[in-house]
Structure formats: C-alpha cells, structure tokens
Amino acid sequence: MRQAAIILVMVAVCAAVVGTSYGMHSPIVPVFAREELGADFSQVGLVGMANYLPYMFFPFFVGMALDRVNRAYVLAAGVGLNVFSIFMLSAVQSVPEAMAFRALAGVAHALFWPSSEVIISANSDPSKRVKWIAVFTAAWVGGFMAGPLAGKLVLDYFDYRTLFQLSALAIAAALVPALLLVRHGRPAEAREPRKATTLAEVRQELALRPAASAAILYYAVTFGVTLAVYPAYIKSAGMSDQNIEVLFFMFGIARFATLPFAQRLAAWGRPALAGAVALAATSMLVSFAAAGAPSSWTFFAFAAALALIGVATSIFYPVTFGIVTKGVPPEKLGSRLGIYETLFGVGWAAGPLAVGLSSDAFGPPSPYLAFSVMGAVLATAMMTAFARKRS
Template identity: 40%
Template structure:
C-alpha cells in the first residue's frame, strides 16, 4: 500500500469514527431534546442528503483539476464546523441548516477519496483498494458508537458535549487530508457538463439497485435510531447495535475481493439480505432480533458500494473517471434523500413499522429484477 492510499485510509478511519460517534445519537437528540416528530426527522435526513444530489457532479469536475487532498481537507473543515454547531442547536430548523453543511462536506469527502484510490490502483486491485478504504471508514463507524457509550455512561457527558468531541476528532482529518498527494492531475481544462449523467444512463440496472440500497440505508441512518428508541432500546443499546452493524460491514468488506469474483450473485444476495433485515425489523421485539436485522443489512449495504463502483469504472474511459465518480455519488445522494423523505411522513402517518415493511416489499421486486438482469451486473474483466 503506497503513501497516498495509506493516508486516505487513515482519513476514512478518522471520519468514520466521528460519524459513528454522533450519527446514531443525532435522531435521539432531535426527538428527545429538541422535540422533533418523525416527519421532522425525515426532513432533517433530507436536508443532510439533498446537497449530495448535486454537489458531487461539480466535485467530479474538480477532481481532474485540483489536488484531491485539498478538496478532501475542505470537506473535513466544513464537516467539523457543522457537527460542532449541532452542540448549540435549539430547534429543528437549526439542525436542518447544520445538516445541509454536513451534506456539502460529505460531497468533498467520498468522491476525492474514490478518485485518489482509482488513480493509485491498477484495474486488477481496484475493488480491493476501494474495499480497504471503505473498511477503514466502517471500522471507524464501528468504533465510534463504542466511544459514545463510554462518554455517555462512564463520563456522563451530554449529547451536546458529544457533538463537540466529535468535531475535534473530525478536525484531525484535515491534517491527513493535506498530506495526501496525487501522482498527476489531468484534463486541467475540463468544464462542467452533464455528460457524466449520460454515461451513467448506460447502467440502469445498477442505478435501480443503488437507489433501493441507498434509500433503505438513508432510513437506517436517519430514522431507525428513533424507531429503536421507541421500541425500548436505550441510547447505549442503540450505540451497541450500530457497533454490531459495523462489525457486519467490516467483515463483508474484508471479503469483498472474493465476492467480486461472482459480482451479480453477490449483489442479488445483498439485496435479499437488506430485505430480510427490514422484515425482521418489523417484528423485532428484543436487542438480539434487532442485532440480527442490522447484521444482515450491514452485509447488504457494505458490499453494494465496491462492487457497483467497479462495474461502472470497468466500463468507463479512464479520462472521465472523475466525472463518473461524481455522477455515481449523485445517485447515492438521490437514494439517501428518497429514504428519509418517504420514511419520515409514512412513519408519522401509518406507524413505526410501515417504512420497513414497504421497503422490504420493494426489495423483493428488486431481487427479481437483479436475477433477470444478472448478466448486466458483471464488471468488464481484466484479462491476464
């Protein structure tokens, strides 16, 4: 592993810790301290993900023109400030405003990391490199909740102090990001265009799977913690459940290289795992049942990312990889925004379990589509 990849992985680890430390607690803070309804939790999630529907397209152009480490550092700065501001929030609109900043920051985190990894890896090792980076991020996301339980239980910190600690941890990522370099910056004179969107239209089956996966993931990140709280789970229980979620994700990513040999079958299995996890959530009434649901969903959500990105990059010209990564991440933003937008109001109107039942049914349909389209869910293999 070269220096750039190592620094990107360390940056991902730091940011993962910060996300795991405050992410599962934010919905509980908003519901119990600020007084947010489920509909408002959905809006908070929506404002977090809306910037990610558009900004990655512009970042994708910058990736081929500006040192990616600088873009990554900018994302870390904005992210750190946005999380610190949560500690002084007094209303739902304030939280929404600060989450918009977080969404913008995230657009300057993931695409630059993907670009650096893509440029520093050959085609044979790209899935492995992307999986390692994602695994470092997820390890951080797994450790973060454990730290949260220590801060809340052992030190008796408030949620607001937890957000401040998270902001300082995030600030450490600025240093590692600035140390990242890229071997070359090509296509200095590229201008923004929507050609990358046209390129993405070549992969309709991948887009459909991604939108289902990210929509479901968006609900799990923004509404599920409050759902767990209403079903008898304490803040500590919820952080431990997300630790279990993280373990599942890490193990899945560690095996991503092997899974990539049978890409279409793995994506079908991942979609089934998410659907089953959502179904279990509907009937779960104990810590163990929720843990099983999150283990299944952890596998599905994690394995989607490296495999679908590899399908697209393997069939895309190298010189437009930055733009394609931006367009790919925009699809993520669309899915993440759809989940909370649908999940919040449905929960408020029809009951806590409804969104998970709905997405379970949709998932079954997606599984059937994936089986029918399995030949299109394979990357272009590199021959020896």
C-alpha cells in the first residue's frame, strides 16, 4: 500500500508539472494562430486537428507496447518530446509549421497519458483504481488550473513566443519524477504468449460497451473543441488574451472541484455518463448563446459554459476509466486502455476540424448549437436504454 502511494505521488507530480505547462500555453495556441499567423477559423481547426490526429493511431500501438516495455521510459519519452514540440512553437512563422509541431505534441501526449494510466492501474488494487486515477487527474487538473494564471502573468510582460519557451522549460521538470519511476514501470509477466490486438477484437470490444464508447466519443469531440478552437471563438467575441487565461483558470476550478466525487459517481455508471453528456450539451448551448449576449454579460456567459464543460469532463474520465478497466488482468491493461484512448483520439481530432470548417461556413456560433442538439439526443438515448434495461 505504501509503495503504491509513493508511485501515485510520483505520477501525480509528473501530471501536475505537465498540466501546468499545458495550462500556460494551450489556451493561447488558437489565439496565436489567429493573431500572429493570420489563420482563419478553418486553419485554427486544422492546427487543433494536427495536435489531436496522432491520438487517433498512437495510443493503440503505445498500449500494446506498454504491455511489453518499461512504462517509465515511455512516460519520459512523452515528456521529452513535449519539451521540444512546445519550445519550437516559439519559432514558427506559418500555419503548416504550427501544425507540424502541434502534431509532435500530439505524439508526445499519446506517449505520456496512456503510460501514466497503466503505471497507476498496474500498481493499485482494482477496487481503488478509480480513486487513484481521480487523484492523478486532480494533479493534472490542478496544474492545468494554475497554468493559465502563470500564462496571464507572462503575457502581462512578454509575447506569445516567450510564453511557449517558458512553458517548455516548465514541462522539462517532469522528467525527474518520470525517470524515478523506472523500477516501478516494468510490465507484468504474461500468463500466456502475448498476441497483437486485431481490428476484429477492437470492434468487438467497442460493441460490448456502446454507451461508454458513444460517451467517450462525444466527450472527446467537445473537449477537443474546448481546447483547440474555443479560445479563438472567445477572442472573436472581444475577450482579451488575459481574460481568456482567466476563463480557463475557472474551467480548471470546475474540473478540480468535481474530482473528489469521482469514486461515488463511478458507482452510478451509465446514468453518470448520461448526466455528463447532458452537462456538456448545456455548455455547448450556453456557448452558442454567449455570442449574442450583451457585452457586459459575455464574460460571465463564457465562464458558465466553461464551468459546465469542466464539471462534465471530470465526470466522464474517471467513470469511463472504471468501466473499461473493470476485470482486466494487469498484463492486458495497456492494450485495453489503448483501444479506448484511440477512440478518444478520433473524436479529439474530428471535433476541431469540423468546428473550424463550419465556423467559417455558417458562422462561429453555429457548431456549438449542433453539438448541443447531438448531446441532448445522446443523453436521452442513454437514459432511455438504461431505463429499459432496469425494467
């Protein structure tokens, strides 16, 4: 138990450092693309898609690798690649260059996140996995919450490019706890020869949990849009860079305040997921309305929308994590998590691209109304299916 707690603390420290760096620079990347690179909303969406596109493919293969190699080395590789990709943003001069380095950041995240999940899962009692993953997420969210305040302070005195350089310097500190985990990152001994996961097995796995799969996909789409395009949408409504950082600090507060209830929420299963989808749909509706709100209310409307999506994401992740890891032997955790992280990557990449294109075609508020309707339909379908199953 003591050793598990030490491992959790080291992974949590790593998550807090990486989260802080992400919080510093991520909300500003879409604004940087618009203001300094001259990108339209479609190009902002492409930059966001480039960041998330690797997550459509890499987690699947990273998950299989995590069942075979030391997970701490994979974790450290993710941190190191993040340092390089974030620092190089300070040198980009065009949208394609920004896309290239955001794609590298996506590869880095595909190394970092699944390896953290597997280290925690493999070194904790199955009955406490949701609790430990909630602590890990709280560390990440705490960093992501503090990061925008640090970013605001930097932007008070320096430019976007200096912000990226300082964010890269900050994330480098996570290499220390990552490398300290080497002796705890060895994969479990397989009870039988390992086989590569086939596409047929992936389809079968997703078909076994259609509600969780649909919720993960919707969560990924809305979360990806919130990070990759939403700041540019807020900027187009007249918000300053500093106010955007403050709004994402509030987003972090909402996420952090919800995580202590993760263990209880996980026990609700599908109803909790349906509730999270409904909250995300409401957030999208408020986002749609915020563009037409009086200027004195615009800040508060966006704050409410980000608070709602913050609460929703803090419900989504621990609950789905508990569902997909239930009953999985330690030697297969990487492959199982890789399947669902890949599904997440599909939504993460598709969302920003769809929103960018539809924002230019139909106006910036239009995609948020569409996502609100889709979320309402999905939440209703999930609750109806759950009621039928109980009856």
